[in-house]
Amino acid sequence: MKQKRWRCTVCGEIFEGDAPPAPCPVCGAGADAFVAEAAPAAQRWKCTVCGEIFEGDAPPAPCPVCGAGADAFVAEAAPAAQRWKCTVCGEIFEGDAPPAPCPVCGAGADAFVAEKEAPGGVLGGSDSRFVIVGGGGAGLAAAKAIREVDRTAKVTLVCGEGVIPYNRPGLSRLVAEGAGFESVALEPYDWYGGQQIELVCDARVERIDPQRREALLSDGRALPYTALLLAAGANAFCPVKAGPGAPPVRVLRSFADAAALLEDVRPGVSAVVVGGGILGLEAAMALHRRGAKVRVVELAQRILSIQADAFVSGRIEQALRALGMEVDTGVSVSAVEADGAHLSDGRVLPAEVVLVSAGIRSELGLAQALGLALGRGICVDASMRTSLPGIYAAGDCAEFEGRVAGLWGAALEMGRTAGRAMCGHEAAYRPPVPATAFEAPGISLFAVGSVNGEGLQTVERRDDEAGVYRKLALRNGRLVGVLMLGRPAGGAAAIAAVERGASLQDALGLLAQQAEKA
Structure with missing residues (x-):
């Protein structure tokens, strides 16, 4: 009997046994960091004489149908799975039916459309080297797009956060459920090996030499590139500062942020959420589900002032209050001190943790050092090219037609466009229509445009x-x-x-x- 396979979601190593090793022999993670790993798919072999397909580590010899020898067999690719695109977040999934709800954004099955087949791949001949700086949605989308059109080029994905690419929109759900990293990982660790995508999680890109076409890592390595993609994302904007002895002021932008927030939140904790946009409300609901006493503070005169109209904003505020949450609009948090969150109208709110959801600022460090054309982000054309040859940008660090989209779906489309353009294929980015799905007890919202x-x-x-x-x-x-x-x-x-x-x-x-x- 074959032993079970267990994958550590922290370091990615796979072990066999009746139970996962605890702690992990590689990184020391506990037993709860392991997930059961499916056995690798069996190799398929096609007999070129009779056309029959067989599975196994090697072709049957002779062919059980026509008697042809082993040299009559060729390796056969697995049949392509149906592809489904979520029209809200832009993620693409494979399967007989679309996932419901969407694992990334929570949209229902009716938000999915059947996606055309992936572009055909170049089966050989390319010795290009592609370096992708950033392991977010845009970076992974670019790597996938490259592999769809070029099967042999070297692709290196430098994940600056020290973990493999994950579902950033799913962080609120992770906090709400107290789940581990595996709940937000976009692909399992061994998927990258199967796609021949090199992962770098233990070093960062510190400098780029455009003359030598090299990305220089923090550990001293140099990665030569034919084309390089800047997909380093953005940082959370946090205008609220904590004074001496004040409760922690958190943001929710990274997996590390989510882990820190989980350490702070327990049943009965007083939590102030600064920001009443869609991300702020998702975070507020996550803290509420963890048992915190939540109060939302929004500078605008109503919550969801971008995604909803006044009527819907009012209804959602009523639903939040019915859940036991408080909402303050038309006011801001001016300071966080030891006695709580100080509001601009003079009130002081009890607070044991403050979570700020006030937007993002593009990560521009490498771009500034390169002298790239910048606005609020890295200026790109419709093919995601920057002002320097061979360097592209995509995602939350990129600015197209004067705008940083700051949306997951836009980042994916930018990444796909960049990946194809880096391979020399025609590609033009078309900004997706912004769409939002928000589900909570008593709330079911869908907004487009x-x-x-x-x-x-x-x-x-x-x-x-x-x-x-x-x-x-x-x-x-x-x-x-x-x-x-x-x-x-x-x-x-x-x-x-x-x-x-x-x-x-x-x-x-x-x-x-x-x-x-x-």
Whole structure:
């Protein structure tokens, strides 16, 4: 009987046995850091005489069907799995059906569309070297895109956080559930070996030499490159500072941030969340689920001022209060002192931990040293090229047409575009329509595009008894936003309608469909 395989989610090593080793012999992680690992897929062999396919470590000899010898067999690739794209976060999954809900953003099955097959690969001949600086969503998307069109180039992914790429939008869920790193890892550790993608988790890129085309690591190594991608992401913006003896002021941008927050939060702790946007509310819900007494402080006059209109913001605030949370709007945290969080209106809120969700700032250190053209981010063209030959940028560190998107879906699309362009393929980035899905007790929100602003024509449908609200927003007769509260359905259709700028007549048809599904 074959022994079970166990993978350590911290260091990635695989062990065999009836139970995982504890602690891990490599990195010392505990037994709860291990997950059961599936056995590697069996090799498939095709007989070129009769066409039959067999599985095994080696081809059967002779062929059980036609009697051909072992030299008549060729290795056969596994059949391509169906690909499903989440239209909210942009992630692509494989399987007979889309995952529901989306493991990254939580969107429902109706937010998925069947994705066309991956571009065909170049089976040999390329000796290119690609270095990707940053192991976030954009970096991993670029590595996957490279492998879809070039099977033999050397691909090195330098993960600056010391861990393999993970689902950053899933950090709030990790905090809520108290889960381990394996719950947010985007791919298992051994997947990278199977794709021949070299991971560097124990060093950072400290300097780039564009003349020699080398990335110099903190451990002294030099990585030569044909093309290099800057995908170092962004840092959390934290304008709130802790005074002497004050409770900790945290952000939730990295896995390390999530681990630190879990150390601070226990049932009954008073937690102040600074920021009432979508990420702030997701973090607030996570702390609430951990048993904390949560208070949200938002500078704007209402929460979710970007994703929702005034009516929906009010309803969501009511739902949060019904859960036992407090909400303060039109006010900011001016300081965090030993006695609590000081507000701009003079009040002092009890606080044993303060969590700030106030946006991001692009990571520009390497780009500044290179002298790249910069705005708020690294300026790129539609192929993600920077102002220096051979250097590309993607994700939260990149600025396209004067804007840093700061969205997971945009980072993925940028990464895919950069990966193909680095291989010499035609690729042009098209910014995705922003979409948000937010689920919590008493709250079911789906928002696409823009539903606020001057000069919008709006159509609303509301059923207070059913708790359902639908809103269409049009500019110059074309659909620019859809807002759904209460049993949202047809997310992919709503996104597609905004992308094509549906007419009023078509938009009204979409509204009718939503009402029927609700």
